[in-house]
Structure formats: C-alpha cells, structure tokens
Amino acid sequence: xxxxxxRVVYEGRVVTLLVERWGDHERxxxxxxxxxxxxxxxxxxxxxxxxxxxxAVRRELxxxxxGTLKPGxxxxxxxxxxxxxxxxxxxxxxxxxxxxxxxPGFCRELMHVFFADGVEPGEAALEDDESIEVVVVxxxxxxAVLREVEDAKTLAGLLLYLQERA
Amino acid sequence: xxxxxxRVVYEGRVVTLLVERWGDHERxxxxxxxxxxxxxxxxxxxxxxxxxxxxAVRRELxxxxxGTLKPGxxxxxxxxxxxxxxxxxxxxxxxxxxxxxxxPGFCRELMHVFFADGVEPGEAALEDDESIEVVVVxxxxxxAVLREVEDAKTLAGLLLYLQERA
Numbered sequence: 001x002x003x004x005x006x007r008v009v010y011e012g013r014v015v016t017l018l019v020e021r022w023g024d025h026e027r028x029x030x031x032x033x034x035x036x037x038x039x040x041x042x043x044x045x046x047x048x049x050x051x052x053x054x055x056a057v058r059r060e061l062x063x064x065x066x067g068t069l070k071p072g073x074x075x076x077x078x079x080x081x082x083x084x085x086x087x088x089x090x091x092x093x094x095x096x097x098x099x100x101x102x103x104p105g106f107c108r109e110l111m112h113v114f115f116a117d118g119v120e121p122g123e124a125a126l127e128d129d130e131s132i133e134v135v136v137v138x139x140x141x142x143x144a145v146l147r148e149v150e151d152a153k154t155l156a157g158l159l160l161y162l163q164e165r166a
Numbered sequence: 167x168x169x170x171x172x173r174v175v176y177e178g179r180v181v182t183l184l185v186e187r188w189g190d191h192e193r194x195x196x197x198x199x200x201x202x203x204x205x206x207x208x209x210x211x212x213x214x215x216x217x218x219x220x221x222a223v224r225r226e227l228x229x230x231x232x233g234t235l236k237p238g239x240x241x242x243x244x245x246x247x248x249x250x251x252x253x254x255x256x257x258x259x260x261x262x263x264x265x266x267x268x269x270p271g272f273c274r275e276l277m278h279v280f281f282a283d284g285v286e287p288g289e290a291a292l293e294d295d296e297s298i299e300v301v302v303v304x305x306x307x308x309x310a311v312l313r314e315v316e317d318a319k320t321l322a323g324l325l326l327y328l329q330e331r332a
Contacts, residue, residue, distance in 0.1 A: 001224045002224065009178075010175050010176045012185070013194060014272055015183070017176050017178070017183050019178070020221065022221045025294070026179075027222060028178040028180050028181050029222045030181065030183075030196055030273070053167070054267075054270040055167075055169065055193045056195045056271065056273060057267050058167045059167070098313075098315075098321070099316060100316045100317055100318045100321055101220075101223050101227070101316060101317055102268045102269040102318045103268040103273065103275055104225075104227055104229075104316075105180075105201075105222065105232075107196070107222060107268075107269065107273065108222055108223055147264075149266070150265060150267055151270055152267065152268045152269070152277065152318040152319065152322055153318065155264070155266055155325075156318055156322045156325065159321075159322065159329060160325065166332065
C-alpha cells in the first residue's frame with residue numbers, strides 16, 4: 001500500500017509534513033519516528049508519572065514517562081532511557097505491551113507500550129528543553145488519577161495496566 | 167501560556183504546521199481542529215466499530231467511529247453526525263466521556279469521547295474519500311477485539327467502556 005505521489009512540504013526536527021496523492025484524493029500526512037510510553041511500578045506497586053508543560057497544547061499535563069525514538073534505536077532501549085532520563089527510575093522487570101497509532105487519520109506516529117515492574121529510584125538527567133516533576137502514585141490512587149489524565153497514551157497505558165491486574 | 171513567536175510554515179486542509187519559539191527553544195506544533203470518537207452500543211449491547219484503510223499509516227485499521235470537528239461544530243453534534251455518516255446508526259442515549267490529547271508532545275488535536283447506548287441501524291452516508299466497513303462486535307467479543315486494536319482513541323474508548331461496566 002503506497003501513495004501515487006508523496007512530497008515533503010516541510011521537514012522539521014521532530015515531524016515532517018507530507019502531502020500525498022492516493023488515487024483521486026490528497027492526504028496530509030505527519031511523519032514521525034515513533035515513540036514509547038512506560039507504565040513503571042516500584043516495589044510497593046506505586047506508579048511513576050510525570051507532570052510537565054506541553055507547549056503544543058498550552059497546558060501542564062500529567063503523563064506516563066515517554067519519549068521519541070532516536071534514529072536506529074530499539075523501542076525497549078528507548079523506553080529504559082526515557083524512564084531513566086525523565087524520572088531517574090531504572091532496573092526492574094520489563095515486558096512489551098501493545099503498540100498503537102496515536103492519530104492514524106493523519107499521523108504516522110506508532111507508540112510502543114512497555115510495562116516495568118519493580119523499578120528503583122535514581123537520578124534523573126533531563127534534556128535542556130525539559131522541565132519535569134516526578135509524581136509517584138500509590139496503587140490505591142490510580143483510579144482517581146485516571147480522571148485527571150488528558151493524554152491518550154497515558155489513558156491507554158493506565159487502563160491496560162488496571163485491566164491486566166483485575 | 168503562549169509562545170514568544172509562532173509562525174505558520176504550512177497551512178493544509180486538515181492540519182497546519184507551526185514553528186513556535188518558547189524561551190530559548192523551538193517547538194514544531196501540528197495544529198488541528200479537534201475530533202470526536204463514539205463508543206456506541208445497540209440494544210443487545212453489541213458495539214459498532216469500523217474497518218477502514220488509513221493511508222497515513224499504510225494499514226487497514228479497526229477503530230471506533232470518529233471524525234474531525236467542522237468549523238464551529240459542537241462535539242456532540244459532530245459525534246452524532248459521524249456515527250450516522252460512517253455506520254448509519256443513530257438515536258440512543260448519549261453522554262459525554264473524557265477528553266484527551268492524542269499526541270500532546272507536538273499536536274494540538276483534542277479528542278472528545280462520547281458514549282451512546284441503544285443506537286439503531288440506518289443508512290450510512292460516506293464522504294467521497296471514505297470507504298468503511300461496519301463491524302458489529304457482540305458484547306462478549308470486546309475483550310478479544312481489544313487485542314486487535316492499534317489505534318489510541320479506540321483502545322482508550324473501549325477500555326473506558328469496559329471499566330465502567332466492570
């Protein structure tokens with residue numbers, strides 16, 4: 001499955017915008033390298049979340065730790081790196097969850113979900129343009145926190161986690 | 167909260183790409199009018215899904231009915247319209263669920279979730295560039311179908327639906 005024509009109209013640092021011709025219609029397509037999201041729990045079953053300003057939506061959001069794949073990077077390696085950089089947490093037992101497209105109507109971003117149990121605290125190492133507050137959520141508070149979540153990957157990740165444990 | 171500078175680098179039919187300066191860093195931002203997704207169940211508790219080709223990701227995907235807000239359109243009106251156009255189903259009792267950003271790291275799309283119970287079949291009215299197969303999923307098969315889902319809004323919508331009924 002491929003377009004009759006695909007042209008780059010803007011090549012950015014993170015996203016590239018394409019205009020594609022498929023038969024008799026045109027599609028605007030946002031290309032993206034893909035990303036990871038991590039549902040990490042510590043030895044007490046508390047979950048590790050992050051609160052950060054999301055300039056794109058002019059809001060501070062509560063999210064699961066996540067990040068964009070670097071060129072050639074394996075999703076699991078990216079997930080371990082992002083969890084460590086954003087929160088300091090590391091170690092634990094990891095396994096891959098499902099993958100999903102965040103906005104398949106117009107965007108190629110594929111999100112890889114990982115679950116990490118028994119992670120342990122350490123020192124974060126934020127990038128220059130990141131400012132992140134780590135929020136540790138006790139197991140019993142996850143339902144309440146869910147009602148505050150306004151991010152697709154976080155909603156899906158937390159609901160998958162709760163469903164598995166039910 | 168607003169950028170020091172925001173310039174349009176491409177204005178498309180559905181998405182607009184902005185490059186914004188926030189303090190000492192730049193952000194690529196995909197602007198988008200927002201969208202709706204509908205978890206609709208019929209009198210038997212079966213759910214109404216759609217299978218369609220998503221050119222952006224070069225795949226056929228199984229999704230909940232959904233669509234983009236038209237200028238000035240209320241989310242509920244959009245949700246009723248999209249369900250009717252894509253699947254023919256209408257009527258029923260509607261209520262608003264949560265809202266979430268699909269990819270808040272770089273995209274302004276806000277997704278409004280609606281639940282519709284007791285919808286009834288009718289005639290679909292697809293747009294020229296749409297080709298959609300309606301898939302009615304019996305209540306008992308939702309768990310199995312979840313494992314096939316590779317779309318964030320559908321995963322979140324179905325998991326929210328299952329969680330409410332648990």
